[in-house]
Amino acid sequence: MSIQNRSALELETSWTPATEGRAMAYALRLKNNSGETLREFRLCVSGPGRVDPTTAVEGGEVGARLSNFTELLPPDGFALEPGESWTITVHGLSWSFKHWTDGARSAYLAFPDGRTLAVSAAPTKLTGGNAPLKRGVEAYPVPAAAPAPMSIIPWPNDVSVSGRRPVPAGFALVAEGAEPEQAARAFTALTEALFAVEGIIRPVSEGGVPVQLLLKDVLGPEAYEIAFSTASVSISAATRTGLLYGLVTLGQIWRGARHFPDTYSFPSDGHIFDAPSMGWRGLHLDVARQFYGEAEIRKLLAILAWNKLNRFHWHLSDDEAWRVEIDAYPALTEIGAWRGEGLAIPPLLGTGPEKSGGYYTKAAIRGIVADARTFGIEIVPEIDVPGHCFAMQQAIPSLRDPQEKGSYYSVQGFPDNCINPAREETYAVLEAIFAELIDLFPFKTIHVGADEVPIGAWSGSPEALAKLRDMNGDAMSEAHARRLNVITNTHGADAIDGSGAAVLQAIFLARVQNFLATQGCVTGGWEEAAHGNVIDKEKVYLCGWRDVQVSAALAGEGYSMVVCPGQAYYLDMANSPDWDEPGASWAGWSAPEMTYAFDPVAGWSDAQKMNLRGVQACIWSEAMTDRAVFDRLVFPRLSAIAETGWTKKERKSWDRFKASAGLMPVLYGYPLS
Known part of the structure; x- marks a missing residue:
């Protein structure tokens, strides 16, 4: 047997919830689109959903099972001819399905000689109609007018800024001493990992605005201060981590104003004083x-x-x-x-x-x-x-x-x-x-x-x-x-x-x-x-x-x-x-x-x-x-x-958060589909 095309074998699954007088039904339909007859196979599927080992089954029986891995066996002597389908219906699960990811997410056929054949497993459908399945990040578009002048998540605990200046091309970090220098290197590595082509960190020769990193021992270990003026920006903290968090806030302000200048601004004056509520x-x-x-x-x-x-x-x-x-x-x-x-x-x-x-x-x-x-x-x-x-x-x-x-x-x-x-x-x-x-x-x-x-x-x-x-x-x-x-x-x-x-x-x-x-x-x-x-x-x-x-x-x-x-x-x-x-x-x-x-x-x-x-x-x-x-x-x-x-509870705002959420980085970047 030499079936190479994965789509030659397809598994369609459906979920029918229990109602009064009708048991739940998890139906698995194996379609043989190949030109070969299939015999003596085990249909192997894995979840997350788990088949109950004592469940009633129509069209076959349950074989080996471990958690969400289950072997489903056709009747003795069964042959699945080309163009034909085999359906097995399970009436007992460890828990009732609620979402399309609950059903079989992978499938294959296993044979007595150790061979396996891949089976294409489609997402499980709900009997009675299905909306398009959701994958990827929900779009949170930045609105034309936001509840706050700057895009920052988590929101700082004390913000007192005013004015609006042209958005800098980027920042040239000015650091003297071990802690400031380590914070500058960390922030540079962070922006390269997340936003490499944006140039948040750039030299003065490329228009980078100097940002002074200063030690201020009286602040808490993760606290920071940012001071804005038309001529400069400075960040003060007692530790490398505090300086890094101040830089993250500055970077978020910059990205909001850079990408959405009609919604967010870069302040020309004022201060941000910030520290976490929880350790x-x-x-x-x-x-x-x-x-x-x-x-x-x-x-x-x-x-x-x-x-x-x-x-x-x-x-x-x-x-x-x-x-x-x-x-x-x-x-x-x-x-x-x-x-x-x-x-x-x-x-x-x-x-x-x-x-x-x-x-x-x-x-x-x-x-x-x-x-x-x-x-x-x-x-x-x-x-x-x-x-x-x-x-x-x-x-x-x-x-x-x-x-x-x-x-x-x-x-x-x-x-x-x-x-x-x-x-x-x-x-x-x-x-x-x-x-x-x-x-x-x-x-x-x-x-x-x-x-x-x-x-x-x-x-x-x-x-x-x-x-x-x-x-x-x-x-x-x-x-x-x-x-x-x-x-x-x-x-x-x-x-x-x-x-x-x-x-x-x-x-x-x-x-x-x-x-x-x-x-x-x-x-x-x-x-x-x-x-x-x-x-x-x-x-x-x-x-x-x-x-x-x-x-x-x-x-x-x-x-x-x-x-x-x-x-x-x-x-x-x-x-x-x-x-x-x-x-x-x-x-x-x-x-x-x-x-x-x-x-x-x-x-x-x-x-x-x-x-x-x-x-x-x-x-x-x-x-x-x-x-x-x-x-x-x-x-x-x-x-x-x-x-x-x-952020302190009284400073939280869903509307403000939602307006900025779309600017936060995600791991893979899949859009909603």
Whole structure:
């Protein structure tokens, strides 16, 4: 068989929601446009959507399945003749589809001899009519008249300017001393990364207006002042980062006036005094579900700096992949970084049968960390443990109790995906991994995940049950053993309080945090790390992802909190409930204006606010099956969260923000289609 043309095999999928008297239906129609008859094949598809393993199926049956990867099998003896189609209809999913990106994003045929054939997979259609599918950045045109005279995001906290002067051709930076010189180099690199041909930085010989960079020790570490006059511009700050932020503001003013001179002006007189409202203004990026190359990470960091975001939470491991080179365990990247037909990790989330994926070498990471620090950004690496470890376990199988029996499943459909807290080898492996990470990431903050451990985790492990018995007695150990092979965590992935799984996770986290503390590190975790209340609150911070009420309660218990609620700050959530929008929906949806208006500390007491570290946008990559979808979901909501973290609430204005949002840089630049 030598079918080469991808379009010779086509997969059309449709989604019919359940109604009264009618079950949901996910129909997959394979069309054979080739000239050959197809026999003994498996149709392999991957999500994000997940087929329920116990579902009713018409036209075939479900074969092997792992999370969002599913094999669909035709009836015995079936032959798909040229010009004919085969339809299989699934009536059960892990969750109902809401958006066009939920359905199959990749497909191929696999044969008993190991051969595969590519299948063209069209976006899933909604039965009953479809609007054009949305990809790329929503246009936010600059209006003829804007609510503010200058284009700046995040908006400064004290602006007192007047007049209008001709827009300079660019700026010649005048810097004396180490900090000003470093700020000048950083801003030059930043503008070259984002706006190379615009010439924001140019010498006096090309018309560049001198900009003095001055040190002023009385200002805060990220604060700055800009002074405008008809003859000069100066920027004052106490640190290199403060000077860089002042230059970013100046560059934004320049770009607005340069590109839209009828709307925005360059002031001839006055001052800007500015400082951030929150110390932690972050972005989380999941590179396990989808891989982003070094060049993409570097440009994304430049975009963060242009938004005055100062933390990059790098989610380097999950069930689907391991992405960081570790000398002590090369199998982590040799096995865990790749997906494909016949590999330890099958195609997932839109990848195909070919080997795909990647990882970051130590050399690449050192360069990325250096770039980030130049831009005032500290990087926090995350190795997600003890759950979300399917890929890690494929590389290091001894992290599972060899006598463990039965199975439990994560909320994402991965079996037995938690490394075992009762095994000494677990800690030996982790300490070796963390030691190498600490050497790579000088911020000395390591995020350990601790989220979504299934309530049935380790219920078939004799070692874990013995540890439970030692810690909490026979009753808890026996109760936990009864969860073996019980389907758990189909809803409420964090509802493990009081369970044996929570006790075992607490034992694990206490030991891991103690190790990191001995290395001088702060430990980060998702909100579930508070289970058991065993970690040292003085040396930890938590990311509150569910809602502001949970984050407030944890802050009231003394935890330092970064607020990143799924319903507003998870940038994989769709922009609207409409089918034609890409993205996820489990936490709801949030249009850019809703994200902008969201108050991350609504209802918090003054005492709780004392434990607010800041805010963070989170990009989870399950729905990011193409880069135009990434652009659509991330921008301009990333800038909306950046302004919440920087600008005082009373100084915010959606109309002013919207007028400038179209001037902010995006990662790929796909227009709305």
